[in-house]
Amino acid sequence: MSLSPSPVSSTPDTPDHPGSPDPTRRFALACVGFLAVAVGVYLVFVTTEAGQRIENAALHASSLRQDSVRADSLAYLNQVSIVTFVVAMTAIALVGLLRRRAGLGVLAVGVMGSAALTAQALKVLLPRPELLEGPAWLLRNSFPSGTATVAASIGIAALMVVPDRLRWLTLVAAAALAAVIGQATQVTGWHRASDVLGGVALAAAFGCIGLLALTRIGYVQPSAVGRVNPRVFSALMIVVAGSIALGIFLVAALLVFPLLRAPGDADSVFLHTASNLVTFGLSTVVIAAFAWVIQPYTLGTSEAATAEEVVESPAMPPEELVDAAIDPE
Numbered sequence: 001m002s003l004s005p006s007p008v009s010s011t012p013d014t015p016d017h018p019g020s021p022d023p024t025r026r027f028a029l030a031c032v033g034f035l036a037v038a039v040g041v042y043l044v045f046v047t048t049e050a051g052q053r054i055e056n057a058a059l060h061a062s063s064l065r066q067d068s069v070r071a072d073s074l075a076y077l078n079q080v081s082i083v084t085f086v087v088a089m090t091a092i093a094l095v096g097l098l099r100r101r102a103g104l105g106v107l108a109v110g111v112m113g114s115a116a117l118t119a120q121a122l123k124v125l126l127p128r129p130e131l132l133e134g135p136a137w138l139l140r141n142s143f144p145s146g147t148a149t150v151a152a153s154i155g156i157a158a159l160m161v162v163p164d165r166l167r168w169l170t171l172v173a174a175a176a177l178a179a180v181i182g183q184a185t186q187v188t189g190w191h192r193a194s195d196v197l198g199g200v201a202l203a204a205a206f207g208c209i210g211l212l213a214l215t216r217i218g219y220v221q222p223s224a225v226g227r228v229n230p231r232v233f234s235a236l237m238i239v240v241a242g243s244i245a246l247g248i249f250l251v252a253a254l255l256v257f258p259l260l261r262a263p264g265d266a267d268s269v270f271l272h273t274a275s276n277l278v279t280f281g282l283s284t285v286v287i288a289a290f291a292w293v294i295q296p297y298t299l300g301t302s303e304a305a306t307a308e309e310v311v312e313s314p315a316m317p318p319e320e321l322v323d324a325a326i327d328p329e
Helices: 023-044 049-063 065-076 081-100 102-125 146-161 163-188 191-215 231-257 265-295 303-312 320-326
Strands: 220-222 298-299
Touching: 023 049, 023 191, 023 265, 049 163, 049 191, 049 265, 065 163, 081 102, 081 146, 102 146, 102 191, 146 163, 146 191, 146 265, 163 191, 163 231, 163 265, 191 220, 191 265, 231 265
Parallel strands: none
Antiparallel strands: 220 298
């Protein structure tokens, strides 16, 4: 038995220790949760008459928006194209390469591509029962939103590849991107609220599948610096709560005061505004939930590499470094 002192590790306990969360279980449960959101939204709002009636009324109201408002939203959507998606993929891969985690960058790009392709396939394959009558443009199947999936997948991939210390900033940008693009698709009449939520949840689920693949090959390690500051989460949740509360208030006002429904299509306008607000908040929740899932870990680094970093950067500096720090002259 060797009695020589071992290097002092500055990393937290490994997942095998009782105090550390198990990444496989954590990522698997998150994946199931995100998929459950996507499936639940589809079943409630696409396959039921009540769900279709609510969302069709809200979608109809998009045509009543002012042209200037719709033009602004369309300007946002024009930024989400095949070209920008490819540029985003390249940037994600480059970040992984610069961090010497090229495999992580490639996997994150794969998450983006898989989510986008799956969204397009589901839009074709998933049935939308004809439970109501109306014009073809109002009854068309649009679940899930490919645009919302692309926007959310960019944010999800960015959260996976950025340095752990920058996750808080990336979270804010990713949540804003998903929420703004999702709302814009509704304002322009491209999509319903369920399409947006389904797309964002689908992107997060594919992100978790990528995390499970990383865990399988041993490239998920504990991290003490990846945790998002609670104040950032709190600020996001305040925005979420305000947005959802205002949406619920509009629906409640519509139900309590029938006179608000008196003008033609007034109920549709209320529903459309409320769905935009609620979707804005829930999209932010999904992105924040993904950030919460990954925050105890650093991604793309093996246990051997982590140990090597600890040896090269010992927690206890040698005496000469201490002396130099005290008296640099």
